Amino acid sequence: MAFREYKVGARLFGVALGGSMVITLYMPIVDMTSVAVTETGLKKQLSYGRIGGFSYEDPWMLGEGKPKTVVLNKDPKTGQPIETVDAYVYEPGIPFPSGIVHPRILGDGITQLSLDKGQIGSASEDAGAVFVIARGTHNGETVTYIENATATRGWQPAEVLSTGGDENTHYIGSGKIMFVKEGCWWCHTLLPEQTQDWQYFGIPPRLGDFNGESPTAFGSDRKAPDLLHVGARNSSKEWMMMHFFNPRLVQPHSIMPRYDYMWGDVDANGNPIDFKAWRAEYDAYAKGKTMYPPDVPEYAKDSQIRYLMDFILSLK
Amino acid sequence: MLKYLFARNEDIPPGTAAVFFGFSSIIWFVIGTGLGSFNAAKLAFPDFVMGSELFSFGHMRQVHVFAVIFGWISMAFAMAMMYITPALGNTKLWSEKLGVWNCFLWNVGLSLGLTLLWAGITSGREYSDFPWPIDLYIAAFIALPLAINVWMTIIKRRTQGIYTTNWFFGAGVFMVTIVFIVGNSPEWFNLTGLSEAYLTWWFAHNVLGLWITPVAAAIAYYTVPKVTGNPLYSHRIGHLHFWSVVVFYSTPAAHHLMSAPLPEWLKSFASVEGVLILVPAIAFVSNLLLTMQGKWHMFVENVEIKFTISGVLLAIPLNMQGGFQQTRAINWYVHGTGWIVAHAHLALLGFSTFLEGAAVYYGIQTLLRRKLYSLALANFHFWFLLIGFAIYWISMTIAGLIQGAGKIYEVPYIDVVIAEHPYMIARWVGGTMVFTGNIVWLYNMYMTARAGTEIPEGRLPHELAYER
Numbered sequence: 001m002a003f004r005e006y007k008v009g010a011r012l013f014g015v016a017l018g019g020s021m022v023i024t025l026y027m028p029i030v031d032m033t034s035v036a037v038t039e040t041g042l043k044k045q046l047s048y049g050r051i052g053g054f055s056y057e058d059p060w061m062l063g064e065g066k067p068k069t070v071v072l073n074k075d076p077k078t079g080q081p082i083e084t085v086d087a088y089v090y091e092p093g094i095p096f097p098s099g100i101v102h103p104r105i106l107g108d109g110i111t112q113l114s115l116d117k118g119q120i121g122s123a124s125e126d127a128g129a130v131f132v133i134a135r136g137t138h139n140g141e142t143v144t145y146i147e148n149a150t151a152t153r154g155w156q157p158a159e160v161l162s163t164g165g166d167e168n169t170h171y172i173g174s175g176k177i178m179f180v181k182e183g184c185w186w187c188h189t190l191l192p193e194q195t196q197d198w199q200y201f202g203i204p205p206r207l208g209d210f211n212g213e214s215p216t217a218f219g220s221d222r223k224a225p226d227l228l229h230v231g232a233r234n235s236s237k238e239w240m241m242m243h244f245f246n247p248r249l250v251q252p253h254s255i256m257p258r259y260d261y262m263w264g265d266v267d268a269n270g271n272p273i274d275f276k277a278w279r280a281e282y283d284a285y286a287k288g289k290t291m292y293p294p295d296v297p298e299y300a301k302d303s304q305i306r307y308l309m310d311f312i313l314s315l316k
Numbered sequence: 317m318l319k320y321l322f323a324r325n326e327d328i329p330p331g332t333a334a335v336f337f338g339f340s341s342i343i344w345f346v347i348g349t350g351l352g353s354f355n356a357a358k359l360a361f362p363d364f365v366m367g368s369e370l371f372s373f374g375h376m377r378q379v380h381v382f383a384v385i386f387g388w389i390s391m392a393f394a395m396a397m398m399y400i401t402p403a404l405g406n407t408k409l410w411s412e413k414l415g416v417w418n419c420f421l422w423n424v425g426l427s428l429g430l431t432l433l434w435a436g437i438t439s440g441r442e443y444s445d446f447p448w449p450i451d452l453y454i455a456a457f458i459a460l461p462l463a464i465n466v467w468m469t470i471i472k473r474r475t476q477g478i479y480t481t482n483w484f485f486g487a488g489v490f491m492v493t494i495v496f497i498v499g500n501s502p503e504w505f506n507l508t509g510l511s512e513a514y515l516t517w518w519f520a521h522n523v524l525g526l527w528i529t530p531v532a533a534a535i536a537y538y539t540v541p542k543v544t545g546n547p548l549y550s551h552r553i554g555h556l557h558f559w560s561v562v563v564f565y566s567t568p569a570a571h572h573l574m575s576a577p578l579p580e581w582l583k584s585f586a587s588v589e590g591v592l593i594l595v596p597a598i599a600f601v602s603n604l605l606l607t608m609q610g611k612w613h614m615f616v617e618n619v620e621i622k623f624t625i626s627g628v629l630l631a632i633p634l635n636m637q638g639g640f641q642q643t644r645a646i647n648w649y650v651h652g653t654g655w656i657v658a659h660a661h662l663a664l665l666g667f668s669t670f671l672e673g674a675a676v677y678y679g680i681q682t683l684l685r686r687k688l689y690s691l692a693l694a695n696f697h698f699w700f701l702l703i704g705f706a707i708y709w710i711s712m713t714i715a716g717l718i719q720g721a722g723k724i725y726e727v728p729y730i731d732v733v734i735a736e737h738p739y740m741i742a743r744w745v746g747g748t749m750v751f752t753g754n755i756v757w758l759y760n761m762y763m764t765a766r767a768g769t770e771i772p773e774g775r776l777p778h779e780l781a782y783e784r
Contacts, residue, residue: 006478013487013562017494020566023585024518025498028570031579032510041509051506053440054447061437098508105508181436183374193575193723195648200726207577210509214502215440218513218576222652222719223359225729247362253734255362257372275367 036107037099037211039144042133045097045212046088046146047314049173053180053215057095061181063174063307067094069314070164077154079163085132087149087164091157092128099146099212100131106146106211109138113145123148128157166301175311178304180217182259188227189219190315202229224256231316240309245296246282262305268298321420325413330402331683333415337395338676338683339765340423342758344387345669349751351380356744360737370434378445379434385443385528386426386454389664392672393531394418397466397485399679400538404482405473414465421457425450439503441512443520451500459496463489480554484534487562491526495519510578517572524663525565525593532627532668533557533600535675539624540607543678543778544614549606557599564592571642575651583644590642597635604628618778619694620674626702627670634659634667649724654736655716658709665705665750673701673757680761681777686768691782693760700753707746715739 049066050057057065070087074080090096100120103111113136114120123129127150134147149155161169179185192201205228210216234240239250244262247254260275267273281294299305317336320328357364358373365371402409409415429450432438438445446454466489470482478486499519502512541548548554570578570586605628608614614621637659641650650656681688688694715736722732771777 012559016559016562017491017566020563021498024567024569025515028514028579028582029511031582032514035510045508053503054437059437059447060435098506180438180440181374182369182372183377183436185440186374186377189652191576191652193648193651194577195575196724196726200729204575205577207510207579209577210513212508214506214508214512215516216509216513217440218573220442220572220652221654221657222723223654224733251730253730253737255359255733255737255740257358257362257374258366259372261367261369261372279367 032207033105034107035207035211036110036143037105038206038208039133040205040209041211041213042099042106042144042146043086044209045099046131046133047086047170047172048097048176048213049090050095050097051214052173052176052217055095058177061177063171063177063304065094066171066173066177067091068161069170069172069310070160071168071170072160072164074163075153076156076159076163087155087160088131089157089160090123090125090129090131091161092126094125094128096123096125096129097212098214107208110143110145113138113143114147118145118147119151120146120148122151130155130157130160170310170314171307172311172314174307175309175314176217178262178308179311180215182262182308184227184308185217185219186221187219187223187256188225189222190216190226190228191218192226192228197226201226202232227312227315229316231313235313237309237313240312241299241305242296244305244309248286249282249293249296259305259308262303262308263297263299264303264305266300268300270300273297317416317420320413320416323413325411328412328416330408330412331399333409333412333419334395334398334679335683336416336419337391337398337422338680339761340419341388341391341395341672341676342754342761344383344391344426346751346754346758348380348383348388349747349754351376351383353744353747353751355380356740356747360740360744369436375434375436378438379430381443382426382430382433382445384664385523386429386458389528389532389668389672390458391419391422392676393488393527393535394422394462395679396531396535396538396672396675397462397489399683400535400675401466401469401482401485404479404538405469405475407469407472407474410465410468410472414461418458418461418465421461425453425457429453441503441516443523444500444503444516448500448503451496451503455493455497455500459489459493463493479537480548480551480558481534481538483558484530484537487558488527488531488534491562491566492523495522495526499523510576513576514570514573514578518569521569521572522566525561525568528664528668529565530558530561532671533631535671536600536604536624536628539620539671539674539678540604542776543618543620543624544608544611546607546609546611549603549609553599553603557596557603560592560596560599564589564595568593568642571647574642574644574647587643587647591639594635594639597631597639601628601631601635619688619691619698620678620778622698623670623674623677626698627667627674630662630666630670634662637662649720650716653716653719653723654712654739655720658712658716661705661712662709665701666709669701673697676761678777680764681768681771684765684768685771686764687771687777687780688782689760689763689766689768690784692784693756697753697757697760700749700756704746704749704751704753707749708743709746711739711742711746715743 047069068089073084129150192204194204242249244259246258247256284290285293568586568590570582571590
């Protein structure tokens with residue numbers, strides 16, 4: 001390295017690459033992290049939990065270590081009827097999402113409301129907690145913030161789960177894991193584009209819709225419809241079940257793979273599912289030999305397809 | 317290979333690491349394109365191999381991408397660095413043993429990472445899909461040892477100046493290490509939201525812009541003057557290429573998210589900078605094509621030049637697309653469609669693969685001192701790659717334009733799927749041709765090592781006539 005010009009060159013290289021990093025890393029991230037979270041952003045992170053991909057609480061990506069979303073219409077403490085509310089239940093040991101652990105990412109005003117009125121600072125992962133989304137005002141505008149219902153209302157995770165019951169409990173966070181693991185996002189984007197798509201796929205996401213969510217799983221290569229608002233377009237559980245089991249049942253031209261393996265070995269009643277026989281019956285139907293396709297088995301309560309379905313139907 | 321892992325550095329023959337890297341890269345290329353062909357078949361015929369989680373499209377897609385980027389492209393780069401860097405410094409590789417270990421750990425880590433991805437264990441972030449333990453492994457055992465070996469070889473060189481290729485190699489290994497560590501930091505620090513999404517694409521952009529594109533170009537800066545015997549047309553244009561890559565190619569990351577809610581200033585800035593990648597592109601292509609003056613017959617007669625110049629020529633449509641498709645005027649139409657998939661394959665399977673192919677062809681002959689076994693098989697490989705790629709690229713470009721029209725007129729999506737079906741079959745045919753060509757290549761290189769004519773002392777491989 002005896003040449004003087006290499007010293008000059010090396011310094012210029014540092015300036016060039018460093019300058020580029022200031023502009024493309026520091027400035028955008030300062031800008032983006034200053035944005036206040038929207039109600040959508042709060043819902044997403046509270047229902048998905050800490051992380052939607054590989055994590056040490058769920059290394060095999062089975063949907064473990066995730067919160068449950070319970071639709072409540074009576075107070076689990078008193079039993080009195082209340083206005084329907086989504087309660088995000090973190091049982092003891094379930095990691096909290098970023099917005100609880102690092103409240104500053106919630107953005108101007110919402111951080112303060114969540115800490116002061118929502119008391120999220122007192123929530124503990126070891127003891128578990130129940131969160132709800134509350135409304136307050138900041139600078140004269142109505143905003144949403146996170147309320148730690150365990151501190152403010154005395155709701156305990158176990159009580160909320162038993163009050164809601166299994167039919168009102170949704171495994172949205174575990175379903176996001178299934179969405180990422182099964183690679184749904186290689187074809188289905190979660191990003192209606194700003195220049196078009198409004199009419200067909202709904203409103204594009206806004207700047208504050210993502211604070212606390214990871215990964216966003218936008219997808220980049222759309223080979224299938226955008227799903228950001230699919231639950232608002234089609235909320236039929238029956239249609240979704242048929243579509244997941246064999247998409248050609250409801251859409252003959254679909255190129256989506258069959259996700260029948262997500263049903264597991266047994267159906268809702270504990271009877272083994274005979275996939276071979278099902279496929280043979282379906283083939284006969286597809287060739288026009290029979291009038292009706294075979295029925296899709298009802299899935300078991302703890303099957304992966306339930307998780308995925310809960311996630312998909314939560315995309316509103 | 318195993319016997320060299322624990323041998324003394326002096327006892328390992330020079331070029332050993334490069335040969336291991338070369339054959340590893342070819343094997344990964346066969347695997348990667350085989351997976352590509354399999355995946356394409358699934359898009360054309362959705363019920364092809366069903367009922368198993370492991371063989372579903374969503375589990376296989378990223379395995380194809382990573383086998384090709386980390387296995388084929390990056391290992392071919394490492395192979396080129398292991399023999400070109402010392403050759404241009406008139407010295408030996410700084411540590412042959414480090415190189416052999418690098419190759420061994422690379423294969424082990426990549427196999428492990430791909431197995432996890434195959435099982436669906438992923439961070440869920442495109443192009444940085446590996447879970448973070450694998451990311452750490454890549455930084456510590458793949459990127460850093462390679463970088464140290466390249467830098468130390470350049471520092472210990474026995475020439476006064478540093479040739480263009482080695483600027484790119486030295487800077488490339490530096491930049492990819494930085495880009496990899498910064499790009500994967502959201503996962504280590506659990507960054508969330510748009511910052512995380514933006515960093516994902518910051519990585520995806522820069523790994524191409526500061527690693528694959530400049531290092532592939534650096535190979536051409538070596539092979540064309542070396543094989544034709546012409547000096548590089550202009551070192552000054554080489555300077556322009558180098559500095560404009562660093563300045564312009566490192567900045568437009570946000571153009572991958574033109575339709576996401578990023579700050580508008582960022583998108584505008586990225587879009588303008590994105591057009592400026594035409595500066596390094598034009599500098600590179602003109603410099604190499606002008607170096608060919610008087611030697612154009614070698615484009616037909618010589619395997620390495622045929623591959624290199626094809627890659628250089630493919631850089632023209634690549635950069636014309638790349639520079640302009642990311643502007644708002646065009647991006648709104650093609651974003652997220654098959655057009656982009658075609659463009660990505662133009663970059664990796666077109667432009668860069670042909671340049672790396674030349675480096676592997678030339679390197680294995682030089683290092684093993686054996687003439688290429690068969691020109692006929694090499695030509696078979698070349699044409700199957702080129703025609704297979706062309707079928708793929710054309711069919712996916714058309715499919716993308718159909719999809720773009722479907723998108724802006726908001727037709728029911730299933731009509732787009734129906735209209736794209738013939739092009740999905742064409743894509744599968746093209747991909748399968750590439751796969752077939754690569755199997756032949758592996759055989760040809762194996763036979764070169766086994767049965768190629770020995771190259772006499774003091775002669776270069778391209779000075780000997782082809783025999784088959």
